[in-house]
Amino acid sequence: MSDKAMQENTRDKLLDAAGRHFAERGFYGASIAQIADELGITKQALLYHFKRKEDLYAEVLSGISERLLRYVKMANYANDDPQQQLEHIVLNLYYSAVDNPRDSRILMRELLDNQARADTARNWYLVPFLDGLGSIVRNIPGMATVGDSRIFCFVYQLLGSIEYFVVSRTTLERMYGTERYEMVRDYFPLELQNSIRRFVATDRQAG
Template sequence: MSDTRHLFITAAAKAFAEKGFYGASIASIAAESPFTKQALLHHFGNKEKLYAEVLKGISDRLMASLQDIQRDYPDTRQRLEQTFLSFYRQAVGNRDEMALLMRELLDNKRRAESAQAWYLKPFLDELTQMVMTVLPAYSRPRAFTLAYQMLGAIHYFAVSEPTLVQIFGREEYEKVLRGYEDELRDLIRARLGG
């Protein structure tokens, strides 16, 4: 990927995370880069295609992480646990990306009807299949529900940092942050029966 495209995608991810698809404009995204609006349009054509590139990048990173975990953890239960924990670490490490994913789920009513691709579907499908492998008695809908609940617990906490810091203060938030992964691991193990 060219440096120019990468800069645009980075600026777009931040803008879409902060303002959502409809709130972010091509002009505001271009203003956050050293290039012009015309250069952005030259590279992507329109806001929808730029947004798709941002989502595709997130999806590609999530799938690469899944592949790494599948290679490193042959035990299926441990692999699924590590997948959720890895997602948690990525979520806390990149809150803008997580906010963007949250907006994709919440702010997407109009766009959902005309979306050409769902870049997160392979990740969700793979996660659902992993749950079904660990818990073979689970139907696909039930396995998806479990996976989605875990992702939700992770996601919600990751994007809540600014609000939690304001409510409880930085020191208290840091204490919660230090213990969150252990609590999450316990929750995962309880749900997976291990």
């Protein structure tokens, strides 16, 4: 393996370990020393790749943003109908989040942690994804006259319901039992589709 390949492999391992720590503890709870210790390297070795914890966290968020944008691109290739594109994206996001909730946990913690860091944030990684979804909604026939604020609220509600449900799994299973949780989990995609169709139908009638 070349030196470049080894560095990239080490970098990937660092990002994977950092993602786990940020998901479990948030930005402020995660420790550079703990991440390095998990990988069996020194803190100084980690800082060779990422100079500050902020840089490591930014790279983790950037990776999440790239994965989310990938769903938008996949939907654009799969179908020309904007409404079906939106449904395709939302369902893929849901299934992916259920199978791998780490990104959801990081995003939920980011919403809380960033209240203290918002004034110094240099890059808002989710903006392209949110704007991409908004553009798809805008392209749905009959949606041209719907206000930007309403579209944003609708998109945010869809995403919020997915993230909230996914990170609530352990609590819901304890509250209602695994069998009932799984019934709701399996029904959730249908309700997401219904939410999209109700939104489109309502605004078409209003228009």
